[in-house]
Amino acid sequence: MTKPTEKVVCTSCYRSFEEVPTTSFLSGSRTYKCPHCQAKVAYPMTASHSCLPWFIVVIGGIGVIWGLAAGQFILPGFLLLLGLWMLLHDAGVRRKVKQAEERAKDVDSQPPHS
Numbered sequence: 001m002t003k004p005t006e007k008v009v010c011t012s013c014y015r016s017f018e019e020v021p022t023t024s025f026l027s028g029s030r031t032y033k034c035p036h037c038q039a040k041v042a043y044p045m046t047a048s049h050s051c052l053p054w055f056i057v058v059i060g061g062i063g064v065i066w067g068l069a070a071g072q073f074i075l076p077g078f079l080l081l082l083g084l085w086m087l088l089h090d091a092g093v094r095r096k097v098k099q100a101e102e103r104a105k106d107v108d109s110q111p112p113h114s
């Protein structure tokens with residue numbers, strides 16, 4: 001079964017295109033290659049992928065709080081830091097895509113150059 005194409009706005013040239021996504025294993029974000037400018041375009045995680053970093057952060061946070069309640073100083077583990085990085089990376093990608101979609105509306109509404 002093939003993946004369906006998705007309509008995407010390039011974050012570099014702000015032009016729309018349709019392509020099948022590839023998913024990054026580490027960050028969970030979907031990536032595309034713009035056919036107009038050849039830029040690598042990252043899109044936010046899907047809802048199913050965004051559950052994992054939240055789960056990691058919540059469990060890691062509970063562990064740190066549990067350790068502090070027991071009177072021990074506990075450094076956050078690698079998985080907790082990875083989960084936080086995934087969430088911060090996704091927030092940055094979401095912000096960048098939102099800005100590109102707003103710019104694309106402005107670009108599309110302008111008349112073509114003669």
